[in-house]
Amino acid sequence: xxxxxxxxxxxxxxxxxxxxxxxxxxxxxxxxxxxxxxxxxxxxxxxxxxxxxxxxxxxxxxxxxxxxxxxxxxxxxxxxxxxxxxxxxxxxxxxxxxxxxxxxxxxxxxxxxxxxxxxxxxxxxxxxxxxxxxxxxxxxxxxxxxxxxxxxxxxxxxxxxxxxxxxxxxxxxxxxxxxxxxxxxxxxxxxxxxxxxxxxxxxxxxxxxxxxxxxxxxxxxxxxxxxxxxxxxxxxxxxxxxxxxxxxxxxxxxxxxxxxxxxxxxxxxxxxxxxxxxxxxxxxxxxxxxxxxxxxxxxxxxxxxxxxxxxxxxxxxxxxxxxxxxxxxxxxxxxxxxxxxxxxxxxxxxxxxxxxxxxxxxxxxxxxxxxxxxxxxxxxxxxxxxx
Amino acid sequence: xxxxxxxxxxxxxxxxxxxxxxxxxxxxxxxxxxxxxxxxxxxxxxxxxxxxxxxxxxxxxxxxxxxxxxxxxxxxxxxxxxxxxxxxxxxxxxxxxxxxxxxxxxxxxxxxxxxxxxxxxxxxxxxxxxxxxxxxxxxxxxxxxxxxxxxxxxxxxxxxxxxxxxxxxxxxxxxxxxxxxxxxxxxxxxxxxxxxxxxxxxxxxxxxxxxxxxxxxxxxxxxxxx
Amino acid sequence: xxxxxxxxxxxxxxxxxxxxxxxxxxxxxxxxxxxxxxxxxxxxxxxxxxxxxxxxxxxxxxxxxxxxxxxxxxxxxxxxxxxxxxxxxxxxxxxxxxxxxxxxxxxxxxxxxxxxxxxxxxxxxxxxxxxxxxxxxxxxxxxxxxxxxxxxxxxxxxxxxxxxxxxxxxxxxxxxxxxxxxxxxxxxxxxxxxxxxxxxxxxxxxxxxxxxxxxxxxxxxxxxxxxxxxxxxxxxxxxxxxxxxxxxxxxxxxxxxxxxxxxxxxxxxxxxxxxxxxxxxxxxxxxxxxxxxxxxxxxxxxxxxxxxxxxxxxxxxxxxxxxxxxxxxxxxxxxxxxxxxxxxxxxxxxxxxxxxxxxxxxxxxxxxxxxxxxxxxxxxxx
Numbered sequence: 001x002x003x004x005x006x007x008x009x010x011x012x013x014x015x016x017x018x019x020x021x022x023x024x025x026x027x028x029x030x031x032x033x034x035x036x037x038x039x040x041x042x043x044x045x046x047x048x049x050x051x052x053x054x055x056x057x058x059x060x061x062x063x064x065x066x067x068x069x070x071x072x073x074x075x076x077x078x079x080x081x082x083x084x085x086x087x088x089x090x091x092x093x094x095x096x097x098x099x100x101x102x103x104x105x106x107x108x109x110x111x112x113x114x115x116x117x118x119x120x121x122x123x124x125x126x127x128x129x130x131x132x133x134x135x136x137x138x139x140x141x142x143x144x145x146x147x148x149x150x151x152x153x154x155x156x157x158x159x160x161x162x163x164x165x166x167x168x169x170x171x172x173x174x175x176x177x178x179x180x181x182x183x184x185x186x187x188x189x190x191x192x193x194x195x196x197x198x199x200x201x202x203x204x205x206x207x208x209x210x211x212x213x214x215x216x217x218x219x220x221x222x223x224x225x226x227x228x229x230x231x232x233x234x235x236x237x238x239x240x241x242x243x244x245x246x247x248x249x250x251x252x253x254x255x256x257x258x259x260x261x262x263x264x265x266x267x268x269x270x271x272x273x274x275x276x277x278x279x280x281x282x283x284x285x286x287x288x289x290x291x292x293x294x295x296x297x298x299x300x301x302x303x304x305x306x307x308x309x310x311x312x313x314x315x316x317x318x319x320x321x322x323x324x325x326x327x328x329x330x331x332x333x334x335x336x337x338x339x340x341x342x343x344x345x346x347x348x349x350x351x352x353x354x355x356x357x358x359x360x361x362x363x364x365x366x367x368x369x370x371x372x373x374x375x376x377x378x379x380x381x382x383x384x385x386x387x
Numbered sequence: 388x389x390x391x392x393x394x395x396x397x398x399x400x401x402x403x404x405x406x407x408x409x410x411x412x413x414x415x416x417x418x419x420x421x422x423x424x425x426x427x428x429x430x431x432x433x434x435x436x437x438x439x440x441x442x443x444x445x446x447x448x449x450x451x452x453x454x455x456x457x458x459x460x461x462x463x464x465x466x467x468x469x470x471x472x473x474x475x476x477x478x479x480x481x482x483x484x485x486x487x488x489x490x491x492x493x494x495x496x497x498x499x500x501x502x503x504x505x506x507x508x509x510x511x512x513x514x515x516x517x518x519x520x521x522x523x524x525x526x527x528x529x530x531x532x533x534x535x536x537x538x539x540x541x542x543x544x545x546x547x548x549x550x551x552x553x554x555x556x557x558x559x560x561x562x563x564x565x566x567x568x569x570x571x572x573x574x575x576x577x578x579x580x581x582x583x584x585x586x587x588x589x590x591x592x593x594x595x596x597x598x599x600x601x602x603x604x605x606x607x608x609x610x611x612x613x
Numbered sequence: 614x615x616x617x618x619x620x621x622x623x624x625x626x627x628x629x630x631x632x633x634x635x636x637x638x639x640x641x642x643x644x645x646x647x648x649x650x651x652x653x654x655x656x657x658x659x660x661x662x663x664x665x666x667x668x669x670x671x672x673x674x675x676x677x678x679x680x681x682x683x684x685x686x687x688x689x690x691x692x693x694x695x696x697x698x699x700x701x702x703x704x705x706x707x708x709x710x711x712x713x714x715x716x717x718x719x720x721x722x723x724x725x726x727x728x729x730x731x732x733x734x735x736x737x738x739x740x741x742x743x744x745x746x747x748x749x750x751x752x753x754x755x756x757x758x759x760x761x762x763x764x765x766x767x768x769x770x771x772x773x774x775x776x777x778x779x780x781x782x783x784x785x786x787x788x789x790x791x792x793x794x795x796x797x798x799x800x801x802x803x804x805x806x807x808x809x810x811x812x813x814x815x816x817x818x819x820x821x822x823x824x825x826x827x828x829x830x831x832x833x834x835x836x837x838x839x840x841x842x843x844x845x846x847x848x849x850x851x852x853x854x855x856x857x858x859x860x861x862x863x864x865x866x867x868x869x870x871x872x873x874x875x876x877x878x879x880x881x882x883x884x885x886x887x888x889x890x891x892x893x894x895x896x897x898x899x900x901x902x903x904x905x906x907x908x909x910x911x912x913x914x915x916x917x918x919x920x921x922x923x924x925x926x927x928x929x930x931x932x933x934x935x936x937x938x939x940x941x942x943x944x945x946x947x948x949x950x951x952x953x954x955x956x957x958x959x960x961x962x963x964x965x966x967x968x969x970x971x972x973x974x975x976x977x978x979x980x981x982x983x984x985x986x987x988x989x990x991x992x993x994x995x
Contacts, residue, residue, distance in 0.1 A: 446902050485991075
């Protein structure tokens with residue numbers, strides 16, 4: 001016969017004073033785990049969120065990142081007249097030849113410097129990326145040294161306010177608008193005119209092309225055609241697919257989160273064992289009585305295991321709750337692909353919380369396993385004799 | 388107040404609150420205890436006999452009144468003064484023995500001596516004497532759990548007398564013992580008062596145990612009845 | 614028996630609990646030290662002797678922006694400049710690496726580079742061979758060992774930043790720098806492969822003396838002010854700190870996690886200590902009755918919690934120190950961490966935290982003991 005769940009549950013409640021520290025300890029383990037994984041999830045979400053399903057991105061063969069790619073103007077001249085590429089109402093090909101420049105800029109409050117990704121876009125650049133919205137000011141006018149910065153970067157870098165100017169090398173750029181990338185990788189970029197960008201920073205070559213094919217079939221054909229043409233030495237792939245791969249920065253954070261969680265949980269298992277041993281020690285008589293009443297060993301073990309799991313589960317819920325306070329909070333680090341500052345949000349997903357809770361329960365079970373086996377092995381008579 | 392009185396108690400009262408109710412544990416008690424007496428305090432539960440014992444032994448404080456042991460009014464001492472005084476003047480014997488489980492019989496007896504300035508050699512001698520007195524010299528290496536209840540209580544008595552205190556107080560020392568072990572323990576206490584001249588004060592509710600004493604007083608509802 | 618013996622006997626009375634508590638403190642402090650080591654490695658880059666004299670000149674826009682090769686004679690003429698070499702980060706993927714190559718490749722001027730890397734030791738005949746063959750390279754000993762490379766082997770790379778793939782013949786193996794991982798090859802070879810664009814990545818300049826280094830950086834910066842390629846010259850140290858600043862919030866994050874670890878640690882120790890003392894309330898009352906003073910009981914409790922925490926620190930921090938000394942970290946982390954050294958300061962930090970922990974966790978039990986009178990204490994059940 002199994003002991004009722006109420007037995008385990010009430011024991012957790014009655015001993016709340018002595019279990020408090022253990023519960024909080026487990027809560028902290030889960031908190032650290034969920035928080036770090038939510039950082040990695042934030043980076044992945046921002047990459048996965050980027051791009052338009054219709055677009056195709058073209059970079060130099062061998063470049064893993066757009067910022068390290070170089071494409072010549074000759075290539076542009078040729079590719080833009082491909083019949084696979086859609087045309088707008090004025091019969092212009094929907095293609096943007098972009099150039100990416102890293103600018104080392106000061107942060108606000110003299111908080112050091114960091115690289116900012118400046119993207120020079122062609123006339124079609126903005127309409128190819130409908131997820132990017134202008135939320136303040138206006139778009140730049142080519143030739144006037146104007147730039148539109150991400151509103152999230154505006155909070156982090158000096159002189160990014162509307163109407164302010166900053167210097168990148170010798171070039172002085174005036175901020176005329178703020179863009180919002182809707183949680184995509186574009187939230188970490190500043191946009192200006194591509195040809196102006198090339199001349200200001202003495203770049204002969206473009207970095208990448210973004211094109212809109214006529215339709216799905218034309219897109220597939222374009223991918224094939226660029227891949228097959230040996231003269232180009234270019235690589236074409238779906239824009240979304242390209243960005244989904246830009247998650248190198250998330251890997252070490254995930255690794256760190258896993259490592260910390262495992263190390264901390266070892267400590268938490270020890271703490272849980274201590275608590276359960278003490279709790280069982282104080283209840284020797286009670287457990288003896290249960291056995292005399294006819295409960296089997298495995299019922300006692302099960303009840304105590306459930307007690308440990310419950311205890312840890314409470315800790316897990318608390319940990320998830322604390323971690324979820326960070327959900328949506330914007331933070332930044334250096335992205336490994338671009339070597340520039342990337343902004344993203346802590347993203348606490350239900351899946352992460354579920355993992356955190358499972359993790360907590362495992363800690364609880366491991367912590368209560370040995371103590372419960374010990375309790376069930378106590379000879380009934382001894383248990384009753386102990387005061 | 389004869390000079391041979393070791394304990395002098397005058398108009399001693401003790402009240403305390405238990406929840407909402409004021410409880411009178413001791414009501415205006417006056418009592419003299421002579422040097423070398425084996426006094427037994429008797430009475431039903433809640434009569435105040437243990438409280439009286441605790442006050443004499445300096446582990447509890449009265450609400451008012453005087454409790455003088457030799458020339459010192461123990462009610463006037465501060466915490467640490469009282470601790471020192473207890474160490475030098477009082478030996479305790481408890482109902483539940485209260486030996487330290489991780490220490491051997493020898494080490495348990497030695498414990499109060501750690502507070503004195505005695506050399507290790509002197510300490511050893513004193514512990515040996517005390518253990519011999521209670522007839523347990525051969526058990527000095529045993530841990531409490533390896534001893535019987537009667538033996539444990541005898542170790543506790545040895546611990547109580549190892550500092551050569553003026554007073555030995557015992558709170559129901561036979562409460563957890565079978566009758567033959569109780570007899571042994573009581574005989575030792577009797578011996579201490581008769582042959583070495585120690586003053587022994589014992590709380591008990593067992594008339595057979597009280598018969599070992601030289602004088603017996605009864606308490607009821609916080610007052611002396613005889 | 615002595616007082617110390619009594620304390621030790623008490624602490625070890627519940628051996629299992631003692632062991633579990635010491636282990637959880639040890640694990641937490643081990644983790645704390647590990648985090649500190651990692652943080653130091655990320656924020657406090659490797660320095661060697663030559664680094665105090667080295668000045669790095671990069672494009673003011675950013676490190677990714679190239680510099681014109683024609684700047685060389687101008688810098689050479691600046692007073693105090695003892696040596697100069699181009700230093701271009703090639704950033705290629707080594708054969709077989711998918712996304713990330715754990716060592717860097719730099720294009721340099723082989724004749725002058727060794728002046729700048731004064732710590733690097735290369736046998737003279739290997740150096741000669743390197744200078745003579747413009748497609749050859751010298752390889753750091755760590756990388757050579759890792760890939761089992763020897764002189765004469767070929768190393769193919771796929772260009773990531775530069776649109777050219779290169780293959781080097783190994784002419785020599787160097788060692789003696791703080792980070793013997795890099796590959797150095799001829800700037801000329803890179804230029805030719807790119808069709809002589811007339812640019813370099815950065816300039817590395819050696820100052821004639823440490824005192825003059827700040828002056829020289831200023832002179833270099835001034836020399837190119839208001840030209841089309843303004844430069845930022847800074848000492849190697851300042852250059853590295855600039856990198857550290859780019860880690861942004863990650864630094865704060867690791868610091869924050871360390872705090873959480875310490876806090877969790879505190880919780881565990883505090884609860885263990887109060888568990889240990891609560892079990893012994895009656896005994897402490899007995900000791901009080903025997904004449905032990907309150908402060909002596911405090912001393913017992915303190916000594917016990919202090920001992921527990923310090924022992925935890927001994928195993929945790931000491932274990933970390935031993936482990937990271939004996940492990941081959943560069944190999945294990947595929948080159949991400951190189952030094953991974955536990956400094957005396959970190960050990961001191963761990964022990965200080967342990968000491969504070971010991972103190973703090975003794976407080977609650979001490980208050981409990983102080984509050985309980987002998988009579989109450991005797992009444993409590995075990």
